[in-house]
Amino acid sequence: MAEYPRAEHILNESTEVPTGRLGIWWFLASEVVIFGGLIATYVLFRWQHPEWAAEASHTLNFAGALNTMVLLTSSLTVVLAHAAITEGKFQLAARNLGFTLLGGAIFMGVKAYEYSHEIAAGFVPARSLFWSFYYTMTGLHALHVLGGMIAIATVLVAVRKGHAPQRVEYVGLYWHFVDIVWIFLFPLLYLAS
Amino acid sequence: MTQNTASVEHGHPNYVAIWGILVGALLVSLLMGFIQLPVVTVVLIFSIAAVKAYLVLNYFMHLKAEPFFVVVIVVAGLACLYFLFFGLVPDIVFSPDKLRAEH
Amino acid sequence: MSTAAIAHPKSFWREYVFSTDHKTIAKQYLSTGIFMALVGGLLAYVMRMQLAYPGQAIPGYGTIDPQSYNAVVTMHGTIMIFWVAMPILLAAFGNFLIPLMIGAADMAFPRLNMLSYWIFFLSTVVLLASFFVPGGAAAGGWTSYPPLSGSAAYSGGQWGVTLWLLAVAMEFAAFLMGGINFITTAINNRAPGMKLFDMPLMVWMQLGASIIFLFSVGPLIAGAVMLILDRVAATGFYNPATGGDPILFQHLFWFFGHPEVYVILLPGFGAVAEVLPVFSRKPFFGYRMMVYATIITGVLSFIVWAHHQFIAGIDPRLATAFSITTILISVPIAVMTFAFIATLYKGSIELKTPMLFALGTLVVFLLGGVTGIHLGTAATDIYLHDTYFVVAHFHYTLIPPVFFGFFAAWYYWFPKMFGRMLNEGLGKAHFWLTFIFMHVTFIPMFLLGFGGHHRRISNPQFFEAMQGPEAERLQIIATAGAIGILLSQIPFVVNSVLSLLRGAKAPANPWQANTLEWTVPSPPPHGNFETVPQVYRGPYEYSVPDRVDDWFPQDAKV
Numbered sequence: 001m002a003e004y005p006r007a008e009h010i011l012n013e014s015t016e017v018p019t020g021r022l023g024i025w026w027f028l029a030s031e032v033v034i035f036g037g038l039i040a041t042y043v044l045f046r047w048q049h050p051e052w053a054a055e056a057s058h059t060l061n062f063a064g065a066l067n068t069m070v071l072l073t074s075s076l077t078v079v080l081a082h083a084a085i086t087e088g089k090f091q092l093a094a095r096n097l098g099f100t101l102l103g104g105a106i107f108m109g110v111k112a113y114e115y116s117h118e119i120a121a122g123f124v125p126a127r128s129l130f131w132s133f134y135y136t137m138t139g140l141h142a143l144h145v146l147g148g149m150i151a152i153a154t155v156l157v158a159v160r161k162g163h164a165p166q167r168v169e170y171v172g173l174y175w176h177f178v179d180i181v182w183i184f185l186f187p188l189l190y191l192a193s
Numbered sequence: 194m195t196q197n198t199a200s201v202e203h204g205h206p207n208y209v210a211i212w213g214i215l216v217g218a219l220l221v222s223l224l225m226g227f228i229q230l231p232v233v234t235v236v237l238i239f240s241i242a243a244v245k246a247y248l249v250l251n252y253f254m255h256l257k258a259e260p261f262f263v264v265v266i267v268v269a270g271l272a273c274l275y276f277l278f279f280g281l282v283p284d285i286v287f288s289p290d291k292l293r294a295e296h
Numbered sequence: 297m298s299t300a301a302i303a304h305p306k307s308f309w310r311e312y313v314f315s316t317d318h319k320t321i322a323k324q325y326l327s328t329g330i331f332m333a334l335v336g337g338l339l340a341y342v343m344r345m346q347l348a349y350p351g352q353a354i355p356g357y358g359t360i361d362p363q364s365y366n367a368v369v370t371m372h373g374t375i376m377i378f379w380v381a382m383p384i385l386l387a388a389f390g391n392f393l394i395p396l397m398i399g400a401a402d403m404a405f406p407r408l409n410m411l412s413y414w415i416f417f418l419s420t421v422v423l424l425a426s427f428f429v430p431g432g433a434a435a436g437g438w439t440s441y442p443p444l445s446g447s448a449a450y451s452g453g454q455w456g457v458t459l460w461l462l463a464v465a466m467e468f469a470a471f472l473m474g475g476i477n478f479i480t481t482a483i484n485n486r487a488p489g490m491k492l493f494d495m496p497l498m499v500w501m502q503l504g505a506s507i508i509f510l511f512s513v514g515p516l517i518a519g520a521v522m523l524i525l526d527r528v529a530a531t532g533f534y535n536p537a538t539g540g541d542p543i544l545f546q547h548l549f550w551f552f553g554h555p556e557v558y559v560i561l562l563p564g565f566g567a568v569a570e571v572l573p574v575f576s577r578k579p580f581f582g583y584r585m586m587v588y589a590t591i592i593t594g595v596l597s598f599i600v601w602a603h604h605q606f607i608a609g610i611d612p613r614l615a616t617a618f619s620i621t622t623i624l625i626s627v628p629i630a631v632m633t634f635a636f637i638a639t640l641y642k643g644s645i646e647l648k649t650p651m652l653f654a655l656g657t658l659v660v661f662l663l664g665g666v667t668g669i670h671l672g673t674a675a676t677d678i679y680l681h682d683t684y685f686v687v688a689h690f691h692y693t694l695i696p697p698v699f700f701g702f703f704a705a706w707y708y709w710f711p712k713m714f715g716r717m718l719n720e721g722l723g724k725a726h727f728w729l730t731f732i733f734m735h736v737t738f739i740p741m742f743l744l745g746f747g748g749h750h751r752r753i754s755n756p757q758f759f760e761a762m763q764g765p766e767a768e769r770l771q772i773i774a775t776a777g778a779i780g781i782l783l784s785q786i787p788f789v790v791n792s793v794l795s796l797l798r799g800a801k802a803p804a805n806p807w808q809a810n811t812l813e814w815t816v817p818s819p820p821p822h823g824n825f826e827t828v829p830q831v832y833r834g835p836y837e838y839s840v841p842d843r844v845d846d847w848f849p850q851d852a853k854v
Contacts, residue, residue: 014483014484014485014486015260015262015483015484016260017259017260017484019404019480019484022263022480022483023404023408023476023477023480025259025263025267026266026475026476026479026480026510027472027476028267029266029267029269029270029511030270030472030475030476030511030513030514031514032267032270032271032274033270033273033274033510033511033512033514033515034514034515034517034518035514035518036270036271036277036515037274037277037514037516037517037518037548038515038518038521038522040274040281040515041281041285041515041518041519041522041544041548044278044281044282044285044286045539047285047286048286061226065223068219069216069219072212072215072216072219073212075212076208076209076211076212076253078253079208079252079253080208083205083208125525125529125530125531126529126530126532128538128539129531129533129539129540132522132525132531132532132533135531136521136522136531140518140521172253172254176249176250176253176254177254179249179253180246180249180250183245183246183249184242184246186242187222187238187241187242191222191223191225191226191238269511270511270514273511273512273514273598276598276599277515277547277551280547280601280602280614281544283611283613283614284543284544284547284610284611284614285544
C-alpha cells in the first residue's frame with residue numbers, strides 16, 4: 001500500500017495499517033452486520049415463501065442489470081482514482097472520482113425510474129412482505145449510494161485543490177462496499193424469481 | 194509492508210481486466226435465468242455473486258494486501274450473521290405456526 | 297508532531313462545547329449520563345410508589361394511570377441502559393482513559409468523537425421530548441416488542457414509540473462512531489513499547505465492549521428500520537396478518553440485547569480490574585487469562601440471546617441449545633471473578649472508597665450471576681419468566697457494573713479528571729448506604745418473584761393473585777429501599793460538588809499506581825503527554841522484590 005503523509009494528530013501507529021484505513025474497515029464491518037441482518041431475514045422469509053417468486057418477477061431485471069453494470073464500472077473508476085493518487089496525479093484522480101460520481105447519479109436515476117414504474121403499477125411497499133423487503137433493502141442501499149456520493153463529492157473538491165490524498169482510498173473502500181452489497185441484492189431481489 | 198509497497202510501485206493489479214471479469218460474470222448470471230433448473234440456477238447465481246464480491250474485496254479493496262487481522266474483522270461480521278441466521282431458521286422457516294397456517 | 301499545535305484551543309465554544317479534546321468529550325458524556333441517571337432515578341421513584349401504594353397520589357407527581365405507568369417503566373429501562381450505562385461506562389470513561397492509558401495525545405479521530413457526542417446529545421433531546429408529545433412517551437417496554445410497539449392502536453400514541461425508535465437509532469449511530477474510534481485508537485495509537493498485552497485491563501475491556509457492540513447492533517438497526525416502516529409506511533414485517541413475524545423482532549432485539557449486557561458489564565469490570573491491584577498492592581492475578589476470558593465471553597455472548605424468549609413461542613429445540621450456551625457463558629465470567637478474588641489474596645488491602653465500591657461490585661454481581669442460572673435454564677425460566685425475580689436478577693447484574701463500577705471509577709479517577717481529591721468519609725458513607733439499600737430494594741423482589749408476582753403490572757390490586765399482606769409488605773420494603781438508594785446519593789453529590797470547589801489539590805499519582813494516566817499532571821493538559829512516553833512493562837507490577845517503591849510505573853526505565 002502507498003504511504004501518505006500522516007494525519008496531523010497521529011503520534012504513532014502500532015500496526016502497519018494507517019489509522020484512517022483501519023477505521024474505515026471497522027466501519028465497514030459494522031455496515032456488514034446492518035445489511036447482513038436485513039439480508040439474512042429476507043433470505044429466511046424467502047425460503048419460507050416460495051410463492052414470492054411470482055412477485056419477484058415484477059422487478060425490472062434489465063434496470064437491475066444496468067445498475068449492476070453501472071456500479072461495477074464506478075468501482076473501477078474509483079480504484080483508478082486511487083491508483084492515480086498514489087502516483088501523485090491529482091487531476092487524473094479527480095477526473096476518475098467525477099466519473100464515479102456520474103455512475104452514482106445514473107444509478108440513482110435508474111432507481112428512481114424503477115420505483116416510479118413499480119409504484120405506478122401498484123407494487124407499493126405495503127402490497128406484500130416481498131415488496132416491503134424490496135423497498136427497505138434497495139432504499140437503505142440507495143441511501144448509502146447517496147451518502148457515498150456526498151463523500152466522494154467532498155473528496156473530489158479537496159483533491160482538485162491537491163489536498164487529502166489518503167481520502168480517495170477511504171471513500172473508495174466505502175464505495176466498493178456499497179457495490180458488493182448491490183452484487184448480492186441484485187440476484188436476491190431480481191434474478192431469483 | 195515491503196511486499197505490498199513493491200506491488201504498488203511495480204504496477205497494481207490490472208484493474209480494467211478485473212472489471213472485465215466482473216462484467217462477464219454479470220452476463221453469465223443473467224444468462225442463468227434461461228436455465229430451467231431452479232436449484233442449480235440459484236446455487237450458480239449466488240456462487241457467481243460470491244466470486245464477484247471476492248474479486249472486488251481482494252483487488253479493488255486490496256484486502257489481499259492487508260495484514261491478516263483486517264481479514265478477521267470482515268470475517269467476524271460474517272460469523273456473527275451466521276449465528277443469527279441459524280438461530281432464526283427454526284422459528285421462521287420451520288415454525289409449527291407457519292406450517293399450520295399453510296395447511 | 298509536537299503537542300503544541302493542539303494545545304491552544306481558540307475560544308470558549310471550541311474549548312468547552314464543540315471540543316475535540318477527548319477529556320472534555322468524556323466530561324460531556326459524563327454530565328449528560330449523570331443527568332439522565334437522575335431522570336431515570338425519579339422515574340423509578342414514581343414506579344415504586346405506585347407499586348407500594350397503588351392508586352394513591354404520589355408526592356411530587358400525583359396519581360398515575362396505567363398508560364403513564366407503562367411509559368414510566370419503559371423510559372426507566374431505556375434511560376438506565378442506553379442513556380446512563382452506555383454514556384457513563386463506555387463513552388465517558390472510555391474516552392477519558394483510553395488515550396491516557398495507552399500514551400496517546402487524543403483519540404484517533406477527534407472530530408468524529410465530537411460528532412459522536414453531539415449526535416448522542418440530540419438523541420437525548422429527542423428522547424426527553426417524547427415525554428411531552430400527544431399520547432405520551434413510548435409505553436411498550438424497553439424492549440419495544442411488536443405488536444405492542446408496531447401500531448399506535450396498541451401502545452397508546454403515534455408519536456411516543458416513533459420518537460423512541462428515532463432516539464435509540466441516533467444513540468446507536470453515536471456509539472458506533474465512538475466504538476470505531478475506541479477500537480482504532482487502542483489498536484493503532486499505543487505508545488512505543490506498549491504491546492497489546494501491556495495494555496491495562498480497562499483498555500482491553502473497552503475494546504472488547506466496543507467490538508461486541510459493533511457486531512451485535514447491526515441486525516437491530518435493520519430491525520428498528522423495519523419497525524419504523526411498520527408504523528409509518530404500513531408494511532407488515534412483524535404483523536402475522538401479512539405474513540410477518542413478531543418473534544423476528546425479539547430475535548433481532550436480543551441478538552443485540554444480550555451482547556449489550558456484556559457491553560455494559562465489561563467496562564465496569566475494567567474499572568474493578570484497575571482498582572483491585574492498586575489497593576491490594578499486588579500484580580493482577582492471571583492478566584492474560586482475564587483477557588482470554590473477555591474474548592471468550594464476547595464470542596459466547598453472540599449465541600445466548602434466545603434465553604430471553606423461552607416462553608415467547610420459539611422452537612423448543614432452540615430453547616435447549618440456548619440453555620446450554622447460557623450456562624456455558626458463566627465459565628469465563630467465573631474465571632474473571634476468581635481472578636479478582638485471587639488478586640486480593642494475601643495483598644495489603646487498603647479499604648479506600650474506590651476499593652469498597654470495587655469489592656461491592658463483585659459481591660453484588662455474584663448474587664446477580666447466580667440467580668441468572670435459574671433464568672438461563674429453560675425449565676425454571678418458564679416459571680420465573682416475567683416475574684419480579686427477573687427484575688431483581690437484572691438489577692443485581694446491572695447495578696454492579698453501572699453504579700458500583702461507575703462509582704469505583706469515579707472515586708478512583710476523580711483526582712485525575714478534575715485535579716481535586718474527594719472526601720473519604722463522605723465516600724464511605726455513600727458506599728455503605730448504597731450497598732445496604734440496594735439489598736433492601738431487590739431482595740424483596742426475589743421473594744415476590746418466587747411468589748409469582750408479575751412484573752409490568754401497573755396496579756397489583758387488579759389481580760387477586762397479587763394481593764395479600766405479605767406481598768404488600770414486600771412491595772413497601774422494596775419501595776423504602778429504592779427511596780433509600782436515591783437519598784444515599786446525597787453524600788455523593790455533596791462530596792463531588794464540595795471537592796470540585798475546594799477539595800485538596802490532587803498530585804499526579806495519588807494512589808501510587810502504575811498506568812500511564814498517572815504520569816501526567818492532574819488534570820492532564822491538552823495533548824496529555826509532554827513527550828511521547830516509552831513503555832517498558834505491563835501495567836500491574838506492584839511490590840516487585842528488591843525495589844524501594846512498591847509500584848513500578850509502566851514508563852519507568854529501571
